[in-house]
Amino acid sequence: MNIGLLGFGVVGRGVYEITEGRTDMQVTKVLCLEDIQLPDAEAVKDIKAIVEDPSIHTVVEAMGGLHPAFEFVRAALQAGKHVVTSNKALVCAFYDELLPLVREKGVSFRCTAAVGGGIGWLSELERSRRVQTITQVGGIMNGTCNYILDNMTTQGLSYEEALRQAQALGYAEANPSTDVDGIDTWHKVILSSNIAFGVSLDPKTVPVAGIRNITAQDVEAFKAHRLVCKLISTGKRTEDGYSAYVQPTLVKQGQPEAAVPMNYNLITFLGDTSERMSFFGQGAGRYPTAYNVVQDLVDVLSGKGFYAPYGGKAAADNGETMRYYVRGGWDGEESENWGSGVITEPVSVDAMHSWLKDHPDGFIAAVAC
Numbered sequence: 263m264n265i266g267l268l269g270f271g272v273v274g275r276g277v278y279e280i281t282e283g284r285t286d287m288q289v290t291k292v293l294c295l296e297d298i299q300l301p302d303a304e305a306v307k308d309i310k311a312i313v314e315d316p317s318i319h320t321v322v323e324a325m326g327g328l329h330p331a332f333e334f335v336r337a338a339l340q341a342g343k344h345v346v347t348s349n350k351a352l353v354c355a356f357y358d359e360l361l362p363l364v365r366e367k368g369v370s371f372r373c374t375a376a377v378g379g380g381i382g383w384l385s386e387l388e389r390s391r392r393v394q395t396i397t398q399v400g401g402i403m404n405g406t407c408n409y410i411l412d413n414m415t416t417q418g419l420s421y422e423e424a425l426r427q428a429q430a431l432g433y434a435e436a437n438p439s440t441d442v443d444g445i446d447t448w449h450k451v452i453l454s455s456n457i458a459f460g461v462s463l464d465p466k467t468v469p470v471a472g473i474r475n476i477t478a479q480d481v482e483a484f485k486a487h488r489l490v491c492k493l494i495s496t497g498k499r500t501e502d503g504y505s506a507y508v509q510p511t512l513v514k515q516g517q518p519e520a521a522v523p524m525n526y527n528l529i530t531f532l533g534d535t536s537e538r539m540s541f542f543g544q545g546a547g548r549y550p551t552a553y554n555v556v557q558d559l560v561d562v563l564s565g566k567g568f569y570a571p572y573g574g575k576a577a578a579d580n581g582e583t584m585r586y587y588v589r590g591g592w593d594g595e596e597s598e599n600w601g602s603g604v605i606t607e608p609v610s611v612d613a614m615h616s617w618l619k620d621h622p623d624g625f626i627a628a629v630a631c
């Protein structure tokens with residue numbers, strides 16, 4: 263199988279290295295902005311050199327971003343090529359354009375590395391939904407946030423100190439917004455829900471709250487109540503539809519999520535037969551991520567298409583109520599005062615997130631116990 267590789271950064275170079283020397287697949291062209299010399303592949307600067315090349319069977323997109331990644335992936339699909347991507351933002355934003363095209367062309371479209379990096383999460387969802395109804399997906403899907411929260415909890419660091427440490431180690435970008443504001447997790451839970459439930463969730467109906475405003479005082483208050491704060495995503499089947507959201511969440515010490523260290527992920531589905539199944543591992547990094555891209559390439563060779571049928575559009579309805587820890591001007595009903603913040607009476611997820619929109623300096627964390 264001849265592969266056209268788009269992008270030669272962290273993931274792209276890893277894919278090139280892992281496939282080098284394999285007999286069943288080889289990268290023959292690499293789309294790259296810089297001038298590079300590779301022993302076994304031709305570096306090209308124009309996407310046409312890949313999508314118009316009949317010898318290229320599969321395109322791997324590892325550039326990131328929405329544009330021109332979307333136009334390049336669409337052109338590859340239109341040319342009847344199979345596509346593997348690690349780009350969650352792309353698949354999430356263009357689900358309704360890409361999936362019908364994949365079906366029309368009868369090609370493979372795989373994106374396992376897009377959620378959980380090295381964890382075979384989406385491919386396991388694909389297997390799971392063959393034999394049971396998946397009722398819930400979610401968990402800790404962003405290693406950068408987990409690293410920051412873990413170091414605030416175990417080392418007593420401030421948010422700023424923990425973020426600086428994550429940046430020094432290469433776990434966080436210079437502009438950390440996509441991670442700390444929950445956007446990366448939001449893409450991942452929407453994509454996971456789409457595959458688990460066979461729908462296309464409207465992203466506008468999935469609220470997200472990040473960890474940017476958490477303080478050392480908040481973490482001390484949580485510890486005093488034997489609670490640990492984690493950024494948790496949730497996608498659920500409800501009686502009459504779906505709910506989905508991303509928010510900091512307080513879990514009891516001793517719960518599996520509370521124990522997730524450093525930059526690891528812990529992602530879980532609930533099924534009506536299997537009950538709880540959790541997956542722990544490296545959610546990012548060159549070789550873990552490239553490993554899953556190459557797993558997808560093997561799946562392309564074996565004729566796998568997409569993970570789930572393309573379902574219709576669905577809106578998430580987050581009327582579910584829960585108690586929250588809130589700091590920053592809460593004037594609703596409260597049941598406890600924790601000094602640094604208050605614990606609210608049960609309030610709906612949608613109502614809490616719309617309160618947060620009006621209080622951009624505030625911080626919320628759902629009380630999961």
Ligand SMILES: NC(=O)c1ccc[n+]([C@@H]2O[C@H](COP(=O)([O-])OP(=O)(O)OC[C@H]3O[C@@H](n4cnc5c(N)ncnc54)[C@H](OP(=O)(O)O)[C@@H]3O)[C@@H](O)[C@H]2O)c1
Pocket residue numbers: 268269270271272273274293294295296324325326327330348349350351375376379545546547548551
């Ligand atoms: N890194 C991870 O651990 C990880 C884990 C899971 C998923 N992902 C996903 O994988 C994707 C790639 O991430 P990455 O970390 O490998 O990013 P990266 O290191 O920034 O690599 C992207 C590469 O694509 C190149 N590129 C960008 N636009 C291009 C264009 N128009 N034509 C040709 N090349 C272009 C970039 O070149 P320049 O540097 O010259 O701009 C860069 O070499 C992203 O969607 C990311 O979300 C990454």
